[in-house]
Amino acid sequence: KQIGVPNEIYPLENRVAMAPDSVKLFRRLGFRVLVESGAGKGANFPDEAYAKEGAIISSTEEVWNSEIVLKVRKPDYHPVLGRHEDTLLENTRLLVSYVYPASNADWLKDLAKRYPKLTYMAMDCVPRITKAQKLDSLSSMGSIAGYRAVVEAFHYYKKTPKPMVTAAGKIPPTKVLVIGAGVAGLAAIGYSRSLGCIVSAMDTRSAAKSDAESMGAHFVEVPIKEEGAVVGGYAKVMSENYQKAQYDVTKKTAAKCDIVITTALIPGRKAPILMDAGIVKSMKYGSVIVDLAAEQGGNVEGTRAGEAVFTDNGVTIVGFTDLTSRMAPQSSELYTNNLYNLLDDLLNTHKFKVNLDDEIIGPMVVIHEGEYSYQPPKAVPA
Numbered sequence: 001k002q003i004g005v006p007n008e009i010y011p012l013e014n015r016v017a018m019a020p021d022s023v024k025l026f027r028r029l030g031f032r033v034l035v036e037s038g039a040g041k042g043a044n045f046p047d048e049a050y051a052k053e054g055a056i057i058s059s060t061e062e063v064w065n066s067e068i069v070l071k072v073r074k075p076d077y078h079p080v081l082g083r084h085e086d087t088l089l090e091n092t093r094l095l096v097s098y099v100y101p102a103s104n105a106d107w108l109k110d111l112a113k114r115y116p117k118l119t120y121m122a123m124d125c126v127p128r129i130t131k132a133q134k135l136d137s138l139s140s141m142g143s144i145a146g147y148r149a150v151v152e153a154f155h156y157y158k159k160t161p162k163p164m165v166t167a168a169g170k171i172p173p174t175k176v177l178v179i180g181a182g183v184a185g186l187a188a189i190g191y192s193r194s195l196g197c198i199v200s201a202m203d204t205r206s207a208a209k210s211d212a213e214s215m216g217a218h219f220v221e222v223p224i225k226e227e228g229a230v231v232g233g234y235a236k237v238m239s240e241n242y243q244k245a246q247y248d249v250t251k252k253t254a255a256k257c258d259i260v261i262t263t264a265l266i267p268g269r270k271a272p273i274l275m276d277a278g279i280v281k282s283m284k285y286g287s288v289i290v291d292l293a294a295e296q297g298g299n300v301e302g303t304r305a306g307e308a309v310f311t312d313n314g315v316t317i318v319g320f321t322d323l324t325s326r327m328a329p330q331s332s333e334l335y336t337n338n339l340y341n342l343l344d345d346l347l348n349t350h351k352f353k354v355n356l357d358d359e360i361i362g363p364m365v366v367i368h369e370g371e372y373s374y375q376p377p378k379a380v381p382a
């Protein structure tokens with residue numbers, strides 16, 4: 001079988017679905033690997049690095065003409081070809097990429113109708129269970145985004161993170177609040193702590209408390225008992241009463257902090273707004289918010305996806321949606337490993353039969369041989 005790896009055409013996307021060092025692993029599985037010329041450029045991987053490992057450097061049309069196409073982003077309009085990439089899937093049997101099926105259902109249903117032999121697997125639908133961890137790119141990318149959020153925060157916050165005692169006076173430590181202590185949030189806590197910051201954290205899942213504390217954060221409690229996790233570990237939409245209480249606690253805590261990093265997501269939904277303009281206004285002049293949920297609508301009123309906004313009261317709201325792309329070499333390597341583990345599993349455990357009943361593979365399949373098959377995760381209480 002042949003794997004094609006196209007260049008990512010989405011604006012600011014520097015990642016690539018195969019890092020050169022891994023080409024040999026895919027070849028060892030028996031695949032012929034075609035990589036589009038220039039596909040690795042944004043991640044500092046030149047064509048020669050791929051060719052050295054035995055990949056065939058090819059044109060756009062050639063890579064898409066593969067049985068298996070591996071991508072980071074879902075197909076989009078290709079400005080150079082002058083047509084949508086989804087018109088190039090005639091010979092593709094398996095497409096793998098991020099899909100966000102809840103926001104792209106109509107497009108997926110149309111794609112399924114047009115390609116009766118196509119199976120499409122979504123890397124954003126890997127179940128968040130221990131057994132699936134080696135395929136879990138939401139986690140691998142989350143760790144990188146959490147780190148980069150801290151880097152971006154300090155780029156805009158014009159002070160040092162660590163306390164200092166100098167002959168000219170004392171500098172206090174930077175106070176950081178992380179809202180959403182999942183994978184990205186925990187990484188942000190860890191890096192902020194390693195820089196010497198004082199870190200607080202909030203989350204609606206009770207399990208997040210010990211996770212955040214083990215990374216050295218103080219866990220800020222909301223004075224209403226309500227479990228935020230549903231089966232599978234996902235977060236749910238909280239009751240109105242909880243939201244009100246959370247709002248008050250967030251306002252009080254954010255006002256004392258210098259940096260807030262928000263990461264709160266609810267699978268299949270728009271991100272919850274956890275900081276309105278009133279909370280942003282109550283923060284200190286010069287403080288910084290990094291909203292990692294910007295692409296899903298943002299956790300902060302005033303976030304603009306892809307931009308850093310300087311508000312009237314001197315708060316910078318960073319809504320960059322390309323944090324993992326800004327670390328493209330390493331994020332591409334980790335994403336490639338996730339894809340390799342998926343193909344290894346499909347080939348060696350499932351003999352290339354996509355089994356919809358499998359607890360890991362099943363939820364990832366958004367199109368199965370021309371049938372739209374996405375099932376949103378069920379919100380069953382934990």
Ligand code: NAD
Pocket residue numbers: 128129130131132133136138139142179180181182183184185202203204205208228232233234235236238263264265266267272274
């Ligand atoms: P995510 O990116 O979907 O969301 C980030 C965090 O925001 C989560 O911790 C969530 O609880 C929190 N959140 C949602 N609404 C909130 C609100 N109103 N206020 C504050 N916080 C809010 O999360 P994730 O990091 O991708 O993790 C999702 C789940 O999957 C978690 O339970 C995590 O432990 C679990 N997980 C398990 C594994 C595993 O293999 N066992 C691996 C990765 C993640």
